[in-house]
Amino acid sequence: MENAVQTVPQSEIVAPQLLAWLETQEEPLLARWRELAPETASGAYALALALLRGRLRDPGDLAAGPPPELPGPNSAEAGALGLGLLDLLPAARSLLAAAPVEQSEAFLNLLAHQILGLELDLAGRSQVEAAKYETVFQQATEAMVVVSLETGRLLAYNDAALVLSGYTREQAASLEVTDLAPQLHERRRRWLARRLQIEPEIFSERYPFRRADGQEAEVAVHASLLTFGGEEALLAVLHAEPDEREMESRLAAQAQALRTELSQKEDGLERLKEFYENVIDAMPLRLIVIDEDLRIVHANPAYYQQRGLTHDQLLGATVDDVFAHELLEDAGLRRALESTLATGERIWWSGFREQSPGHPERIVNIRIDPCKGPDGRPGLLVTIEDVSERYRQIYERTLLQEISQAMLSTLDLPRLLHAILTGISAGGAAGLGFNRAILMLVDEDEGVLKAEMAVGPDNARQAEAIWSELSGRYRTLQDFLQDYDRLPPPSQRPLADLVQQLVVPLRDSEHLPMLALLTGETIHVLDAQNDPRVSPEFAQLLQSPEFVVAPLLVGERRLGVAVADNFITHKVIRGSDVHLMTSLANQAALAIDRAQLFREAQERADQLTVALDDLKSAEQELLRNARLATIGQVTAAVAHEIRNPLSTIGGFARSIVRDPSEMQRNQRNAQIIVDETTRLEELLAGLLDFSRPDSLQLQRQPLLPLVESVLEMTADEREHAGISLRLDLAPDLPDLELDSNQFRQVLLNLIRNATEAMPLGGEVTVSAQPTDRGVELSIRDTGEGIPAQSLEHIFESFFTTKPTGTGLGLALARKILDAHNALIEVESAPGQGAAFTIILPYPRS
Amino acid sequence: MPKILVVDDDENQRLLYRQELELAGYEVDTAASGPQAIERVGQGGIDVVLLDIAMPGMDGVEVLGRILDIDRQLPVILNTAYSSYKEDFMTWAAEAYVTKSGDLSELRARICEALAKRGQSCPGSSDPAKE
Numbered sequence: 015m016e017n018a019v020q021t022v023p024q025s026e027i028v029a030p031q032l033l034a035w036l037e038t039q040e041e042p043l044l045a046r047w048r049e050l051a052p053e054t055a056s057g058a059y060a061l062a063l064a065l066l067r068g069r070l071r072d073p074g075d076l077a078a079g080p081p082p083e084l085p086g087p088n089s090a091e092a093g094a095l096g097l098g099l100l101d102l103l104p105a106a107r108s109l110l111a112a113a114p115v116e117q118s119e120a121f122l123n124l125l126a127h128q129i130l131g132l133e134l135d136l137a138g139r140s141q142v143e144a145a146k147y148e149t150v151f152q153q154a155t156e157a158m159v160v161v162s163l164e165t166g167r168l169l170a171y172n173d174a175a176l177v178l179s180g181y182t183r184e185q186a187a188s189l190e191v192t193d194l195a196p197q198l199h200e201r202r203r204r205w206l207a208r209r210l211q212i213e214p215e216i217f218s219e220r221y222p223f224r225r226a227d228g229q230e231a232e233v234a235v236h237a238s239l240l241t242f243g244g245e246e247a248l249l250a251v252l253h254a255e256p257d258e259r260e261m262e263s264r265l266a267a268q269a270q271a272l273r274t275e276l277s278q279k280e281d282g283l284e285r286l287k288e289f290y291e292n293v294i295d296a297m298p299l300r301l302i303v304i305d306e307d308l309r310i311v312h313a314n315p316a317y318y319q320q321r322g323l324t325h326d327q328l329l330g331a332t333v334d335d336v337f338a339h340e341l342l343e344d345a346g347l348r349r350a351l352e353s354t355l356a357t358g359e360r361i362w363w364s365g366f367r368e369q370s371p372g373h374p375e376r377i378v379n380i381r382i383d384p385c386k387g388p389d390g391r392p393g394l395l396v397t398i399e400d401v402s403e404r405y406r407q408i409y410e411r412t413l414l415q416e417i418s419q420a421m422l423s424t425l426d427l428p429r430l431l432h433a434i435l436t437g438i439s440a441g442g443a444a445g446l447g448f449n450r451a452i453l454m455l456v457d458e459d460e461g462v463l464k465a466e467m468a469v470g471p472d473n474a475r476q477a478e479a480i481w482s483e484l485s486g487r488y489r490t491l492q493d494f495l496q497d498y499d500r501l502p503p504p505s506q507r508p509l510a511d512l513v514q515q516l517v518v519p520l521r522d523s524e525h526l527p528m529l530a531l532l533t534g535e536t537i538h539v540l541d542a543q544n545d546p547r548v549s550p551e552f553a554q555l556l557q558s559p560e561f562v563v564a565p566l567l568v569g570e571r572r573l574g575v576a577v578a579d580n581f582i583t584h585k586v587i588r589g590s591d592v593h594l595m596t597s598l599a600n601q602a603a604l605a606i607d608r609a610q611l612f613r614e615a616q617e618r619a620d621q622l623t624v625a626l627d628d629l630k631s632a633e634q635e636l637l638r639n640a641r642l643a644t645i646g647q648v649t650a651a652v653a654h655e656i657r658n659p660l661s662t663i664g665g666f667a668r669s670i671v672r673d674p675s676e677m678q679r680n681q682r683n684a685q686i687i688v689d690e691t692t693r694l695e696e697l698l699a700g701l702l703d704f705s706r707p708d709s710l711q712l713q714r715q716p717l718l719p720l721v722e723s724v725l726e727m728t729a730d731e732r733e734h735a736g737i738s739l740r741l742d743l744a745p746d747l748p749d750l751e752l753d754s755n756q757f758r759q760v761l762l763n764l765i766r767n768a769t770e771a772m773p774l775g776g777e778v779t780v781s782a783q784p785t786d787r788g789v790e791l792s793i794r795d796t797g798e799g800i801p802a803q804s805l806e807h808i809f810e811s812f813f814t815t816k817p818t819g820t821g822l823g824l825a826l827a828r829k830i831l832d833a834h835n836a837l838i839e840v841e842s843a844p845g846q847g848a849a850f851t852i853i854l855p856y857p858r859s
Numbered sequence: 860m861p862k863i864l865v866v867d868d869d870e871n872q873r874l875l876y877r878q879e880l881e882l883a884g885y886e887v888d889t890a891a892s893g894p895q896a897i898e899r900v901g902q903g904g905i906d907v908v909l910l911d912i913a914m915p916g917m918d919g920v921e922v923l924g925r926i927l928d929i930d931r932q933l934p935v936i937l938n939t940a941y942s943s944y945k946e947d948f949m950t951w952a953a954e955a956y957v958t959k960s961g962d963l964s965e966l967r968a969r970i971c972e973a974l975a976k977r978g979q980s981c982p983g984s985s986d987p988a989k990e
Contacts, residue, residue, distance in 0.1 A: 657958075661875075661940070662869070662875050662961075665876075665962075666875055669875075669879065683878075734892065773916045
């Protein structure tokens with residue numbers, strides 16, 4: 015059972031065989047499940063297998079659908095496409111955390127159903143698809159360990175974990191987590207527990223791990239919290255790369271069989287060569303054979319070609335020549351090689367960092383098998399497999415998920431932009447690790463693409479300060495994002511100048527960054543100076559030879575671009591970085607779009623609020639006007655003007671009727687009646703004029719005669735009230751386009767108002783000056799002034815502060831002036847008099 | 860013969876009142892503005908003042924106050940186109956309030972009442988203006 019995974023023949027696995035295998039596992043699995051609380055993931059896994067067994071035994075169960083309260087069985091398709099049970103674990107954990115007993119059963123039903131769906135799916139399919147089954151199954155056998163966070167004891171572990179660690183079940187029972195992961199001492203566990211309170215899951219791609227044989231390695235770990243019998247526990251899922259181990263063990267078995275065969279043949283050497291050529295040389299794995307002195311005696315093409323050498327050039331080289339010091343000494347490869355030479359035991363390591371000059375860092379799995387060299391002396395077969403791509407994919411998927419979660423957690427645009435930029439620029443496990451990231455957004459109104467925000471240092475010195483401050487601190491993306499609230503205002507942040515200057519017209523379709531936006535392609539510029547797609551201005555601003563521009567697109571909508579570079583470290587931007595930028599930009603575009611829509615909606619809401627306020631004040635205004643315009647008010651205002659002549663007419667008419675013989679008196683009285691009737695008609699005409707737009711009879715004429723005629727007309731009134739007149743009229747005013755009758759009416763109203771404002775005497779000043787606005791004619795009095803609350807209303811119809819005013823004078827004045835394209839302004843303060851200024855436009859020459 | 864001071868800024872109104880009141884048997888004096896009226900009252904000999912309210916410069920309500928300052932016993936009849944002035948408490952000091960009309964019979968009645976209070980009689984029991 016210890017080697018359960020390997021006992022299943024990988025290549026020929028089909029459902030019946032799996033069943034047969036499960037048959038042998040049933041009792042131990044169920045026993046273990048009984049042993050463990052059902053709410054643990056290990057228990058869940060065991061139970062799922064048991065359920066699967068039960069279902070498959072009774073074909074009637076095959077027809078049964080999933081429990082109705084659970085999600086539908088799209089899992090069959092998803093599973094066949096390679097999604098593993100592992101993908102269910104987060105859901106399982108949250109279910110388990112919420113309601114341990116009942117829910118876990120529901121989850122297990124789901125799990126069983128998923129496996130069942132796969133089985134159903136596979137029933138009528140070919141062997142090829144059976145291989146997918148195998149993959150799914152293998153993923154379900156990820157090594158899993160449950161650790162008490164308090165005591166560090168191993169509470170549970172699955173077979174794969176035993177295989178990975180090399181311990182027997184008996185040995186494992188007394189293990190503590192520090193035996194497997196020396197770093198995970200109590201303080202570290204407490205720290206981990208706190209982190210897991212905030213984040214549901216932590217992923218470490220290279221976590222130090224120690225095997226039973228004392229070998230140290232690094233494994234990829236997904237860690238999350240669960241409750242285990244009331245105790246807080248850590249669930250660690252270890253990525254053990256079972257496929258590779260299996261493949262290599264088969265390879266080793268084949269090699270061993272061949273060796274046995276060879277030892278009985280004469281032409282052994284020839285056959286061995288043939289074996290290498292035909293089988294090993296064709297492997298994508300890099301293989302070398304080394305002798306007891308740790309010198310290379312053979313290498314396959316994959317190995318020496320990758321090094322850029324020939325086979326002969328490699329022969330005789332020592333391990334010191336081909337492996338980096340870090341790998342050989344610090345990571346313990348030399349010890350491992352010597353150990354295998356001495357004991358003959360196979361060693362399998364995963365997750366090494368391999369650095370070689372001229373190549374990007376790689377992550378490799380290394381296996382050491384004992385073998386005999388071509389000369390029959392003991393040697394070692396070292397198999398190196400590049401798993402960087404797989405690690406990168408896991409890493410990228412996790413990273414992108416984390417960044418997109420961060421992006422989706424805010425609708426606030428600046429905060430979102432900051433999250434995106436941090437995702438691009440943060441290093442380590444927090445982001446893509448570019449030196450600098452800039453977001454440029456489309457501004458349709460201004461017709462430009464302009465930088466909105468940038469994250470990164472201004473220069474190398476600042477970079478050093480920031481990075482050295484960060485070094486040694488493990489920071490997640492969330493940690494970085496929390497800094498947002500402590501950021502200085504945008505204008506004081508690093509790169510503020512760049513943000514200010516980076517503006518590109520939308521019509522510049524020939525150059526970056528518009529080119530990226532228009533083509534929808536991420537563009538990787540290697541040499542900005544000599545790249546025709548980079549305008550000199552853009553290159554000048556970025557000051558960076560190599561950079562990436564990724565478009566932010568949502569369907570047809572072009573939102574902007576993300577620009578990233580390594581302008582400090584000049585680290586080469588790899589294809590995978592470009593790929594990541596593209597994926598991130600896709601996610602970012604969606605998030606920005608969402609935030610912009612939200613902002614628009616909010617602005618719309620704000621506008622509506624303002625509109626509502628406007629409406630309210632307009633309504634109040636309307637009510638006020640309506641009040642002023644009530645019949646009573648209008649009558650009050652107009653009554654005086656009508657009743658006086660009317661009573662005069664009535665009085666004299668009666669007198670004529672009464673004494674028709676008084677010819678002489680009646681003659682005079684009839685004339686008075688005629689005069690008063692004319693006056694009434696004029697009054698009525700004035701009122702009607704006001705309500706009816708009058709066509710303007712413009713005539714170019716000097717202003718002063720009009721002013722003088724009105725002053726003359728009103729001289730008596732001023733004299734009456736003891737008002738003096740002061741004139742300040744510029745002599746050389748240009749002629750203006752005026753309707754003399756209407757303009758005279760304006761002046762009359764203004765001068766009468768001024769007179770009426772000074773019942774106890776004062777001074778009227780009439781001045782006219784040419785200014786750059788036009789001819790400014792102003793009438794100033796020294797009266798009481800207009801109260802501030804009345805100032806804004808004085809040009810409204812039926813607004814009056816005078817007991818006898820009609821409230822039409824100024825309204826009419828403004829109407830007439832509007833028709834002249836002239837303005838009227840008023841200035842007044844209580845006790846300081848009032849000044850009305852008419853600004854008459856110069857005639858168009 | 861009782862003497863009435865007609866105060867009005869409208870010339871034709873002054874003519875009308877002069878004609879009609881003289882025909883009714885009063886002696887009529889006129890003033891075209893508040894200050895003129897106050898001056899005339901100060902000279903004495905007036906029995907009733909007929910006072911317009913809406914006048915440029917000093918309005919009737921103010922003139923009323925000034926007249927009463929000079930002679931608290933002098934009856935002042937407010938004669939105006941505005942009906943709303945009845946609500947101004949200053950006008951309570953007036954003897955009567957008459958809204959301007961082509962029919963002067965109400966005005967004449969108020970003048971008679973005012974004279975009666977002063978112990979004077981209206982000229983001519985046979986009112987020529989009576990219709």
